[in-house]
Amino acid sequence: MGLEEVKSDILNEAQQKSDEIIEEAEQEKQEILEEAEEEAEKIRAEVDEEIEDEKEALEKQELSNARMKAKQEKLSAKQKELDRAFKEFRNELEDLDEDERKAFVDNVVEGTDFEVAKIKSSEEFEDTVDGRQIDFEVIDRPGVVLVSGDGSMRRDFTFDRIVENFRSEYRKDVAETLFPEGEQ
Numbered sequence: 457m458g459l460e461e462v463k464s465d466i467l468n469e470a471q472q473k474s475d476e477i478i479e480e481a482e483q484e485k486q487e488i489l490e491e492a493e494e495e496a497e498k499i500r501a502e503v504d505e506e507i508e509d510e511k512e513a514l515e516k517q518e519l520s521n522a523r524m525k526a527k528q529e530k531l532s533a534k535q536k537e538l539d540r541a542f543k544e545f546r547n548e549l550e551d552l553d554e555d556e557r558k559a560f561v562d563n564v565v566e567g568t569d570f571e572v573a574k575i576k577s578s579e580e581f582e583d584t585v586d587g588r589q590i591d592f593e594v595i596d597r598p599g600v601v602l603v604s605g606d607g608s609m610r611r612d613f614t615f616d617r618i619v620e621n622f623r624s625e626y627r628k629d630v631a632e633t634l635f636p637e638g639e640q
Contacts, residue, residue: 542623549615558584564613573605
């Protein structure tokens, strides 16, 4: 064997080794790319799932917020209607004619559990005291305040107080009348 042959064998062997190494490297590269593609697909699927979960959560939150806002608006509208009803009641108290004012004073005086010595009221009630042994004092609130002789007892029947008491005592009944069960 000559030098050329040895050289050729070494080069062939080296070429063969080089081809094997390149082929192995190519296979390894292909495996790495496949693993990377699988991992990327897995990550994409996880991200898509997270995005879908977030989207659903946001949709639920928006729906919940919309329902809450609608409920608040409905409650606000009902409260306005209740306020309107009690304001109308207040206005009707102020619109009492002379006979109704006299009957109102008669009822509250007779229903009081002490001897009334003084009535405090606005001027339009002054005529209701005529013929009674009761003092009258003008105040700037419509309705009447009844006071005992020694001043230790008093009952407030001013219109604001009456409406306040009716509101606290009958609010539920008024609401049920204004908003029957089907509308609640």
